[in-house]
Every structure is written in C-alpha cells, then in structure tokens.
Amino acid sequence: MLRQRLARTSPATSLAPSLADWLVAVVVALFAVAEELSERGMAPVREHASWWAVAGVVAAGGVLFRRRAPFAVLAAYSAANVAAFVLVGEPPAAWQFYTQLVLLFTLLSEMAHRSAKVAVGLVATGAYVAGMLASTSPAAGPGDVAVALVMTAIAAGAGLAVRRHRVLAVQAAERGELLAREAVAEERARIARELHDIVAHSVSVMTMQAGGVRLMLAAGQGREREALSTVEEAGRSALIELRRMVGLLRAADTDRLTPHAGLDRLGDLLDQVRAAGLEVTLDVRGEPVPLAAGLDLSAYRIVQESLTNALKHAGPTRAAVTVAYRPAELRLEVTNQPPPPGHRPPVAAAPGGHGLIGMRERAALFQGTLTAAPLPEGGFRVEAVLPL
Incomplete structure (x- = not known):
C-alpha cells in the first residue's frame, strides 16, 4: 500500500517531464557547452571539445528523463x-561530476x-x-x-x-484517511443506533394501534380483521429484522438509557457548556414547529458538536447559537x-476535523448542507x- 502511494505521488509517474526537469536539463546542457567550448582557466583544454559538448547535450537528455x-x-x-576516463584519459570536466x-x-x-538497484x-x-580522481x-x-x-x-x-x-508524508496521509474513515463509520453507527430507536418506536406504535383496532372490530368484519392481522404481523417482522441488523451496533452503546435529545433540550446542553467555561447565548428566531424525531436529534447533535469544538479549539471564550425556523x-x-x-488552545482549529465529518454526515442524511470556516x-x- 505504501509503495503504491509513493508511486502515485512520485513525479516519475507523469508521462511528460515537469518544468523542473526541463530546467535542470537545460542548465546541464548550457553548463556542459559553456565549459567545453570556452577557455577553462582551471583545467587544460580538451582536444575534442566539440564532441564533449555534444556529449553534454546527450547527458542533458538523460537528465530530462532521469x-x-x-x-x-x-x-x-x-x-x-x-x-x-580509462580509454581517453582526458581530465574530467566539472559538468560531468x-x-x-x-x-x-x-x-x-x-x-x-x-x-x-x-x-x-x-x-x-x-x-x-x-x-575521476585517478584521471x-x-x-x-x-x-x-x-x-x-563531501x-x-x-x-x-x-x-x-x-x-x-x-x-512520512504518505504515511501521514494514510493515517489521516484511516482516521477519517473510522470517524465516518463511528458517526454512521451512532446515527444508525439513534434512527433504530426512532423507527422501532414508530413501528411499535403502529403495530399496537393496529392490534387495538383489530380487537375492537365486530364479529362480521372478518376481512378487516385479516387485514389488520397482516399489518400486525408485518410490523412485528419489521421490528425483528430491524433489531437484528442494528443489534451489533448496540454492543458498545452506553447511551441507550438516556432520553432522546432534541432542540427542546438545548437549555440543558447550554448549561453544561457554560459550566465548562464557554459563555454561550441562544437566539431562537421564528415560530418553533414540531420536527421529525431524526431531524430533531441531528439538529441537536450538530449544535452539540459545534460547541464541543469551540471548547476544544478556542477554550473559555464566547459563543452564540442561533436557531431559525423558516417556512x-x-x-x-x-x-x-x-x-x-x-x-x-490544545489543538489548532482547522476545517476537516472528524467532528465536522460527523456533522456533515448528519446534515447530508436529511439532504441538508453544512459549512464550517x-x-x-x-x-x-x-x-x-436542514430542509423541513
């Protein structure tokens, strides 16, 4: 993996020489021609200087594709x-070395x-x-x-x-990509656990309501009773499959007994943040409207992660939270x-951290957008x- 990444980042993988390659080759060619065809005060003039100048141009071609x-x-x-050196016996030139x-x-x-090699x-x-030294x-x-x-x-x-x-640069990039993938996977697992609770609750309510209506039917409503029984059975099967698929995500879940968070609990969140040293204000604009459970939870998590990042990167400073309800x-x-x-601050605030990755995942889950700068x-x- 490291060898493949090094090969991709190496300039040698490009089909055409780079501007730096051309520059080095031109310098070598000019140096060789100038040294061979001009009078050199530090060494005797070669007998076949013109041929050595041609050799210098050929060497520059090799340098171009080195x-x-x-x-x-x-x-x-x-x-x-x-x-x-062995056959000709002429002293070497500086450009050769x-x-x-x-x-x-x-x-x-x-x-x-x-x-x-x-x-x-x-x-x-x-x-x-x-x-060179011998000749x-x-x-x-x-x-x-x-x-x-030397x-x-x-x-x-x-x-x-x-x-x-x-x-080292490639290894650092690989570690960064690995940490980013782990952060995305962790955040998606957390979202899956939370959505599991929301969907499971809703399906359970529908199943129980269907069962309650079925028990209230008259004796002659056999077709209706059969339809409601089918709804109950489908609801129970959906719950079993849902819990089976997301059950593994529950293994490391330590928050299953905590109540579901939402924007109505922002007050408690801000109190915790203030106790940690961050002076924060809340501005709610527009008329609050009921939100879907998943959307409400994601909005709360975005605010929570933003304030956590502020504490982590800026320390005890001031922050402002604005929640605007629009049509x-x-x-x-x-x-x-x-x-x-x-x-x-212990860590420099920079876009692209793992907290921002999680917030973008939550916004994208509801076809929303998130910008951080x-x-x-x-x-x-x-x-x-977040679209409503």
Missing part, C-alpha cells in the same frame, strides 16, 4: 564516463533504500568518483578527494532525506470568538441548513 528510469540513466552515464551528483540524488529520492547505483557512483591532471590531492567525497555525500544525503520525507428549512448557526489573549476577524462559524 525520473522515469533513475537507475538506468545513472548506470549508463556512470559506465560511459568511467570508460571515457555535477551531473553524476544530480543522477545520484534522483536515484536515492525515487527508489527504496534497500533496493538492489540503489546498491548498484552507489557502487557505480563510487567507480565514477574513483575514475585528474595534475594528480588529485587530499583536498580534492575530500571535496569530491559533495557526493551531500547529494546522497539529500536524496535520502527527500525519500524519507515523502515516505421550508431549519437553519442552525454556531459562532465562537477567538481564544482570549494568552490562552493557547474561520471568521475574518477570528473565531469560527458552523452553519447548517
């Missing part, structure tokens, strides 16, 4: 240069460190450095050897660091001010619109 095949490009480049370092960095940043690439780079004229001194080894180590270390950073919708708004001066002047606002 992410597509990091091992193949490095191996071919190292082998070609070592052969040139820097290109080798770029290819080494790419190999270590793109491939797993325990790969056999990485080991071969390191050996090839070592052979290149040894051949240098005048002979390389201890300082030259030290500089070459620059090679820096390139290798940078590649390892980039690879490690990518691994076709119920609008909920919870805003909180920023933390007081000198107070550092920081306020320009500081603080945070959660707004939910």
Whole structure:
C-alpha cells in the first residue's frame, strides 16, 4: 500500500517531464557547452571539445528523463564516463561530476533504500568518483578527494532525506484517511443506533394501534380483521429484522438509557457548556414547529458538536447559537470568538476535523448542507441548513 502511494505521488509517474526537469536539463546542457567550448582557466583544454559538448547535450537528455528510469540513466552515464576516463584519459570536466551528483540524488529520492538497484547505483557512483580522481591532471590531492567525497555525500544525503520525507508524508496521509474513515463509520453507527430507536418506536406504535383496532372490530368484519392481522404481523417482522441488523451496533452503546435529545433540550446542553467555561447565548428566531424525531436529534447533535469544538479549539471564550425556523428549512448557526489573549488552545482549529465529518454526515442524511470556516476577524462559524 505504501509503495503504491509513493508511486502515485512520485513525479516519475507523469508521462511528460515537469518544468523542473526541463530546467535542470537545460542548465546541464548550457553548463556542459559553456565549459567545453570556452577557455577553462582551471583545467587544460580538451582536444575534442566539440564532441564533449555534444556529449553534454546527450547527458542533458538523460537528465530530462532521469525520473522515469533513475537507475538506468545513472548506470549508463556512470559506465560511459568511467570508460571515457580509462580509454581517453582526458581530465574530467566539472559538468560531468555535477551531473553524476544530480543522477545520484534522483536515484536515492525515487527508489527504496534497500533496493538492489540503489546498491548498484552507489557502487557505480563510487567507480565514477574513483575514475575521476585517478584521471585528474595534475594528480588529485587530499583536498580534492575530500571535496569530491563531501559533495557526493551531500547529494546522497539529500536524496535520502527527500525519500524519507515523502515516505512520512504518505504515511501521514494514510493515517489521516484511516482516521477519517473510522470517524465516518463511528458517526454512521451512532446515527444508525439513534434512527433504530426512532423507527422501532414508530413501528411499535403502529403495530399496537393496529392490534387495538383489530380487537375492537365486530364479529362480521372478518376481512378487516385479516387485514389488520397482516399489518400486525408485518410490523412485528419489521421490528425483528430491524433489531437484528442494528443489534451489533448496540454492543458498545452506553447511551441507550438516556432520553432522546432534541432542540427542546438545548437549555440543558447550554448549561453544561457554560459550566465548562464557554459563555454561550441562544437566539431562537421564528415560530418553533414540531420536527421529525431524526431531524430533531441531528439538529441537536450538530449544535452539540459545534460547541464541543469551540471548547476544544478556542477554550473559555464566547459563543452564540442561533436557531431559525423558516417556512421550508431549519437553519442552525454556531459562532465562537477567538481564544482570549494568552490562552493557547490544545489543538489548532482547522476545517476537516472528524467532528465536522460527523456533522456533515448528519446534515447530508436529511439532504441538508453544512459549512464550517474561520471568521475574518477570528473565531469560527458552523452553519447548517436542514430542509423541513
């Protein structure tokens, strides 16, 4: 899984070279041409400088596609240069060494460190450095050897660091996705338990009413009695199946004995929040109307989670709850001010937390919408619109 995610996030997976690849390749080509065709004060002029300039352009082509095949490009480049050092015997140019370092960095940043190709690439780079130092004229001194080894180590270390950073980033993303999925599953299970109670209660009432009417029928109403018996039997079967499907969700349910929450219990909720240190006000607009049990419960949970987040992220500050009853919708708004001066919240308030995931699940359950965002002047606002 981690290897697949790393492959998807690697620039090597793109079909065309990126702008950065083009930039590095152009720099290598210009560097090689400029060094080969101009007078070099630090090294003797090569006899076939024009051919070496062409070789530099070809090497730049390999650099352009180095992410597509990091091992193949490095191996071919190292082998070609070592052969040139041995056969030609001309002193190496600076652009050759820097290109080798770029290819080494790419190999270590793109491939797993325990790969056999990485080991071969390191050996090839070592052979290149040894051949470069052996063919240098005048002979390389201890300082030259030290500089070459340090620059090679820096390139290798940078590649390892980039690879490690990518691994950690992918692992963090996977953990975040896992936690988000667990939060969604947990919230859906909680919603299922609550809806189970609501639906089971309603079906039970219908079944009992049907049974009561059946017992009140006259002796000659056999057809009506049979229809009501069918309704009773269907109701009982529905209850059995409902409890069977949702029964597993009851295993960890510790709130089954608590009364169902709704907007009529907001007063108790606000008292609890005030006792925890959050100064909160309630503004009810419009004429309250009876709500479906599931909608009423979800609206309460949205307000509850919003205030919980305010306490968690902002600490002892002020908040305002607005419940607006409109002809076709119920609008909920919870805003909180920023933390007081000198107070550092334990967790930074950021959209996309697991509490927000649960609230969005509840709003979507009733074809509603939920928006949550920081306020320009500081603080945070959660707004939910639930169709009636």
